[in-house]
Amino acid sequence: APVLTSNFLRAIVESDLAAGTHTRTGLPPVITRFPPEPNGYLHIGHAKSICVNFGLARDFGGRCNLRFDDTNPAKEEQEYVDTIIDSVKWLGFNWESDGPDGTENHLHYASDYFEQLYAMAEYLITAGFAYVDSQSADEMAANRGNFNQPGKNSPFRNRPADESLALFRAMRAGQFPDGAHILRAKVSEDAMAAPNMNLRDPAIYRIRHAHHHRTGDAWCIYPMYDYTHPISDALENITHSVCTLEFQDHRPFYDWLLETLSAGGFFRLPVPRQYEFARLNLTYVVTSKRKLRQLVDEGIVDGWDDPRMPTLVGLRRRGFTPDSVQLFCERIGVTKSDGWIDMSTFEGCLREDLDPKAPRASAVLRPLKLVIDNFADGESVACESPVHPHFPERGLRSFPLTKHLWIEEDDFMEVPSKGYFRLYPPSGDKPGSRVRLRYGFVVECTGFDKDENGKVVAVHCNYFEDSRSGTDGSATYKVKGNIHWVSAATALEAEVRLYDRLFTIPQPDAGGKDFKLALNPNAKEVVRAYLEPGMAAALPEQRFQFERHGYFIADHVDSTPGKPVFNRIVTLKDSWAA
Numbered sequence: 001a002p003v004l005t006s007n008f009l010r011a012i013v014e015s016d017l018a019a020g021t022h023t024r025t026g027l028p029p030v031i032t033r034f035p036p037e038p039n040g041y042l043h044i045g046h047a048k049s050i051c052v053n054f055g056l057a058r059d060f061g062g063r064c065n066l067r068f069d070d071t072n073p074a075k076e077e078q079e080y081v082d083t084i085i086d087s088v089k090w091l092g093f094n095w096e097s098d099g100p101d102g103t104e105n106h107l108h109y110a111s112d113y114f115e116q117l118y119a120m121a122e123y124l125i126t127a128g129f130a131y132v133d134s135q136s137a138d139e140m141a142a143n144r145g146n147f148n149q150p151g152k153n154s155p156f157r158n159r160p161a162d163e164s165l166a167l168f169r170a171m172r173a174g175q176f177p178d179g180a181h182i183l184r185a186k187v188s189e190d191a192m193a194a195p196n197m198n199l200r201d202p203a204i205y206r207i208r209h210a211h212h213h214r215t216g217d218a219w220c221i222y223p224m225y226d227y228t229h230p231i232s233d234a235l236e237n238i239t240h241s242v243c244t245l246e247f248q249d250h251r252p253f254y255d256w257l258l259e260t261l262s263a264g265g266f267f268r269l270p271v272p273r274q275y276e277f278a279r280l281n282l283t284y285v286v287t288s289k290r291k292l293r294q295l296v297d298e299g300i301v302d303g304w305d306d307p308r309m310p311t312l313v314g315l316r317r318r319g320f321t322p323d324s325v326q327l328f329c330e331r332i333g334v335t336k337s338d339g340w341i342d343m344s345t346f347e348g349c350l351r352e353d354l355d356p357k358a359p360r361a362s363a364v365l366r367p368l369k370l371v372i373d374n375f376a377d378g379e380s381v382a383c384e385s386p387v388h389p390h391f392p393e394r395g396l397r398s399f400p401l402t403k404h405l406w407i408e409e410d411d412f413m414e415v416p417s418k419g420y421f422r423l424y425p426p427s428g429d430k431p432g433s434r435v436r437l438r439y440g441f442v443v444e445c446t447g448f449d450k451d452e453n454g455k456v457v458a459v460h461c462n463y464f465e466d467s468r469s470g471t472d473g474s475a476t477y478k479v480k481g482n483i484h485w486v487s488a489a490t491a492l493e494a495e496v497r498l499y500d501r502l503f504t505i506p507q508p509d510a511g512g513k514d515f516k517l518a519l520n521p522n523a524k525e526v527v528r529a530y531l532e533p534g535m536a537a538a539l540p541e542q543r544f545q546f547e548r549h550g551y552f553i554a555d556h557v558d559s560t561p562g563k564p565v566f567n568r569i570v571t572l573k574d575s576w577a578a
């Protein structure tokens with residue numbers, strides 16, 4: 001588990017706990033929520049918010065609700081609800097277990113509050129805090145003013161409460177088309193002149209003849225986000241309503257609404273308080289839902305769960321672990337000022353998490369044939385190596401060494417460059433190089449074969465029988481090169497996808513740039529690789545370190561029993577470091 005460090009949100013919760021600010025019988029003293037709108041897939045930015053909210057509940061013995069803010073039927077679908085639930089669970093948070101102290105997390109839907117939201121709207125109308133506006137959308141926009149200019153009161157603003165109430169009921173009854181009327185809040189007499197635009201008679205209900213994924217056709221008016229959100233928080237007895245900085249300007253309305261409705265006796269006190277933190281901006285990705293959708297719709301990636309996508313379904317398929325995401329969110333902390341976090345920080349957390357966990361395996365990704373000429377045909381020597389070099393208790397894996405092997409293309413050079421210690425052939429009176437075949441023998445290169453195009457197709461060598469790894473004789477061979485290999489006789493041929501960052505520059509969409517110009521053409525390469533035979537048993541989502549290459553995961557969509565397909569999660573070292 002990551003080491004927890006203090007941050008301003010934890011400090012607020014700690015001082016509220018000490019002061020007993022939210023002490024209420026039968027309720028945990030800390031209740032947070034993560035409130036996604038089910039209109040798309042979650043991405044790494046949402047993971048940050050999930051970790052913050054569920055993390056506060058976990059760390060302080062409280063509760064966190066997953067709440068769907070599902071008040072916009074036009075954009076929302078059950079498909080999104082399902083994937084969001086899957087992703088939150090995958091990240092490691094749950095709400096189905098009943099905790100002994102009543103502090104278990106819950107799952108809620110704002111649409112479950114439609115009836116209460118409606119009743120509160122009627123109350124606001126009756127109490128003179130809301131009115132039905134019958135201006136056209138254009139008139140309303142024109143009368144709203146802007147940052148430099150106060151708005152103008154709607155001619156319907158002083159409509160008698162009973163007239164607004166009758167109209168509001170008729171709206172609910174389906175007597176008007178979309179846009180004919182709208183219900184607006186009246187925060188104060190001169191609210192249309194408020195410097196904060198969010199206070200200028202914000203719309204709280206609108207007519208939408210649309211089918212809702214949960215309430216079906218029961219409603220044709222839907223509450224707006226700024227109205228629904230504070231009320232949902234209060235109904236769930238949220239203590240700390242944590243959101244991103246762009247909601248700072250919404251806080252005055254949040255506070256006004258809850259205070260006003262509290263006076264009407266709708267909530268248990270104290271009402272929730274809103275706190276804002278800086279959203280996560282991660283380099284080398286885009287996280288705007290619109291841009292992610294564009295990548296999917298235009299076929300630039302292979303769907304929402306493409307392993308190059310920063311969506312949680314994409315990260316999962318790529319091989320990121322839930323622990324690495326949690327570690328990352330903890331390590332970058334929570335602040336109140338916007339900034340960029342480098343992708344290498346995320347990848348560092350990933351390597352840190354994978355290194356002790358991932359079993360090792362041999363994989364040849366760009367195969368070149370190596371023939372040990374003094375090895376007998378059909379002979380096979382069983383070689384062994386630890387499943388994990390630092391944890392001998394995890395046992396040994398075994399694979400045969402035979403006359404014909406696969407090695408990496410770049411472990412041979414016809415004309416070696418300076419400092420190249422792997423395989424190269426004899427030249428003049430200089431013998432060929434000697435390298436160790438990991439966990440096997442030392443070999444000396446004797447030559448190579450080319451095809452008619454001049455491409456090297458096989459390398460030849462002889463082995464030294466007394467050089468076997470782990471034997472006394474091996475110590476007398478001093479070689480600088482140590483290469484991996486797979487026996488051609490027993491290798492598992494497999495599709496391996498070499499993924500890399502989706503963009504070539506750190507901020508592909510900064511300053512209104514066309515992010516598609518910065519796509520990395522090499523973000524996906526598919527190779528036919530040869531793996532050590534034990535890899536045939538790899539289960540979907542099992543992760544390995546392919547020695548010298550990086551971390552790989554058996555793809556859970558395309559693998560079939562005995563025939564895994566692997567995705568490269570991340571290389572062993574950061575090749576993007578400046």
Ligand code: ATP
Nearest residue numbers: 035036037045046048049243244278279280281289
């Ligand atoms: P939309 O554009 O549809 O509003 P959204 O990204 O805000 O998209 P929501 O479903 O409203 O999506 O987000 C749920 C929660 O996740 C919100 O509380 C939001 O503040 C938070 N969130 C979204 N993006 C980030 C981010 N990059 N960093 C931290 N939190 C985020």
Ligand code: MG
Nearest residue numbers: 036037069225
């Ligand atoms: Mg949103």
Ligand code: MG
Nearest residue numbers: 244246288289
């Ligand atoms: Mg948003």
